[in-house]
Amino acid sequence: MKNIAELLLEYWNTADKSVLGIHQEIKKADLDAIVLGLLSWLKLERKREIWIEQGRKTKLKDMELFYDAPWCCELIELSQGDNALAQVFSTKGNRLNFRDDISIEYRKEARDLAYSKYNPPMIIS
């Protein structure tokens, strides 16, 4: 079974929502924002792991969702549905994290994949 981070990256490259097991109507712009939001959060979580290993005072954190952002509301709805995202993530209020039954190894792999493979270059102005 592919890790969720691989599926998120696959969606970003193909724009095919079926790779995430999503068959309901959803605006592409919202799903794009969801996928980038999740990849960014996973990547930041890996950075936090590294900072913790380096002795910095930080901790892993939930992904914060905003009720005034339509894509965040869509993500909350998707996390309660029948799709690949709902199999891995759960939301409580405006917070998202891995479901309790997701193993530590799987979480680490997801963070690693996002950290190593989602790297939009910096455009400097």
Next chain:
Amino acid sequence: MGAGYHGGFGSTAGKVMNRENGHVATKQSDYTREQLIQSIHGVTPQATSVAEGISERRIHMSVLGDELFEKYLGVGHEVLGIASGDKIYVRRSSASLVSEIIHEGTHALEFKAGVSQDIIRTREGELRAYKAEHQFQKAAGMPLDFANEDEILIHVFRTYDSLNKKRRRKK
């Protein structure tokens, strides 16, 4: 997410550096996220798109103090703004903060629209961002970085090579 990751929007009453004249002005910089959104919304169509992107958190904007900006992003004092995917980073101290947001926001909007980073990073991509910023400055009655679009064209072709290896921006 977004601003919260990297410092966000404090209300620092810092001094605003006038980079063009090379001196520090005494103007106070005291913006909130909402104020920045309001200050660009409706000025030009592109500015409205950027404002809506930020408002709906499709573009993640971080307004950073100089030290954090340079330390976190690993850049020098001459860099005023950075776009990376759907994230934009600007300096809280910038005298042209709002027009920087239009420039970097233009890059972010193209990324969100599925334009390849390899295309966004070209001179043409920079040209689009500079033009959007220029149109915003004109519409907002701000001081212009460039007198006209011909100047922008010359600047971009002198400053960026075909792979967007930036040398220095006019400011």
